Amino acid sequence: MTDAAMMKAVIFRRYGPPQRLSLQEVPVPRPAPGEILVRVRATTVNRTDTATLRAHPFFARAMTGLLRPRMQTLGMDFAGIVDGLGDGVTAFQSGDRVFGLLPERFGAHAEYLCLPADGALAHIPGDLRFDEAVVGEGAWYASSTTGLLSEGQRCLIYGASGAIGTAAVQLAKSRGAEVTAVVGMRHLDLAKRLGADRIINYEDEGFTSIAETFDLVFDAVGKISWFTCRRLLNQNGIFAATDLGPYWSNILLGIWFGITGSRRVRVPYPENAPEFVRYLAELMAEGRFRGVFDSSYPLEDIVEAFRFVETGQKTGIVVINVQ
Ligand SMILES: NC(=O)c1ccc[n+]([C@@H]2O[C@H](COP(=O)([O-])OP(=O)(O)OC[C@H]3O[C@@H](n4cnc5c(N)ncnc54)[C@H](OP(=O)(O)O)[C@@H]3O)[C@@H](O)[C@H]2O)c1
Numbered sequence: 001m002t003d004a005a006m007m008k009a010v011i012f013r014r015y016g017p018p019q020r021l022s023l024q025e026v027p028v029p030r031p032a033p034g035e036i037l038v039r040v041r042a043t044t045v046n047r048t049d050t051a052t053l054r055a056h057p058f059f060a061r062a063m064t065g066l067l068r069p070r071m072q073t074l075g076m077d078f079a080g081i082v083d084g085l086g087d088g089v090t091a092f093q094s095g096d097r098v099f100g101l102l103p104e105r106f107g108a109h110a111e112y113l114c115l116p117a118d119g120a121l122a123h124i125p126g127d128l129r130f131d132e133a134v135v136g137e138g139a140w141y142a143s144s145t146t147g148l149l150s151e152g153q154r155c156l157i158y159g160a161s162g163a164i165g166t167a168a169v170q171l172a173k174s175r176g177a178e179v180t181a182v183v184g185m186r187h188l189d190l191a192k193r194l195g196a197d198r199i200i201n202y203e204d205e206g207f208t209s210i211a212e213t214f215d216l217v218f219d220a221v222g223k224i225s226w227f228t229c230r231r232l233l234n235q236n237g238i239f240a241a242t243d244l245g246p247y248w249s250n251i252l253l254g255i256w257f258g259i260t261g262s263r264r265v266r267v268p269y270p271e272n273a274p275e276f277v278r279y280l281a282e283l284m285a286e287g288r289f290r291g292v293f294d295s296s297y298p299l300e301d302i303v304e305a306f307r308f309v310e311t312g313q314k315t316g317i318v319v320i321n322v323q
Helices: 047-054 058-064 136-146 163-174 185-194 226-232 246-260 273-285 299-310
Strands: 006-011 022-027 035-045 077-085 097-101 112-116 121-123 154-158 178-183 198-201 214-219 233-241 293-298 317-321
Touching: 006 299, 022 299, 035 047, 035 299, 047 058, 047 299, 097 136, 097 273, 121 273, 136 163, 136 214, 136 273, 154 163, 154 226, 163 178, 163 185, 163 273, 178 185, 185 198, 214 226, 226 233, 226 246, 293 299, 299 317
Parallel strands: 154 178, 154 214, 178 198, 214 233, 293 317
Antiparallel strands: 006 022, 035 077, 035 112, 035 317, 077 097, 097 121
């Protein structure tokens, strides 16, 4: 009997702060029938990872494990090389460069991972590097809101400098919407580069006093509420947010407006990750979507990366390079 091949993976066995994470040697997983084995070259630390590590909000434990996490390795985004195929896989070959998402199972903070060949993955378009292809998490969350837009509609994206906000501007533009981006001073140029039609600095302009109304106001960083910006909404305008809002107001208002039938406040949850990743690959191949990257860390320094992401100050995406 041969010894199982080993790999490095970032393990956590209890919810809590980043120091609960430790780099350990564990067996390389084996692809089951219909699965592929990916050698991970890049992943990210994002707000889903940090929230899951701390089990925040508390009710998320219903999905991730009540007392202890069901999964032991976080990491939702990956880019890497196909290194093994389970029985019956024909869509990929060993050596293919792929990227994708692991929304339910996580597991990308490791040297290898397995996932179903029909899961949320696609070939990396063109000559994009691995660290340029780990763009899924923020874009997937953004897509659940930008999917509400149609050609010619007007939207305001508040906090257009985070992972979700930078993706939201590009996805809204790709749907033909007119975009007003609200960002801090240091991100004005970034919002312009992403294609925003109008840019407002939240530090020196009261964005709620502009004389315009929108079909959609999207709070991409969980900092405003329907109460502060309802006058920016046109008659059928929707307020959508990535977060629960103060005192869970977004959830409660969402339920209330759902009962009244108007659905004016929403906290959309993204769906159908496999289809979205393939759509994102098309957008990237056409040069209509590019990730915005803040900084990168080696896998060994992942605790530091978690600490930084938890500050809520990153611009776009924080990459982990896995050698
Ligand atoms: N529970 C979950 O599983 C989950 C998952 C994903 C996302 N989310 C939520 O979705 C939100 C966005 O996630 P993300 O990954 O896109 O965030 P992020 O990348 O961490 O967002 C950071 C950006 O927000 C900007 N920002 C901070 N305060 C701001 C303010 N008052 N007004 C406008 N911009 C501000 C920062 O720029 P400056 O401060 O320099 O202006 C920074 O560029 C977060 O609230 C997160 O909790 C939740």
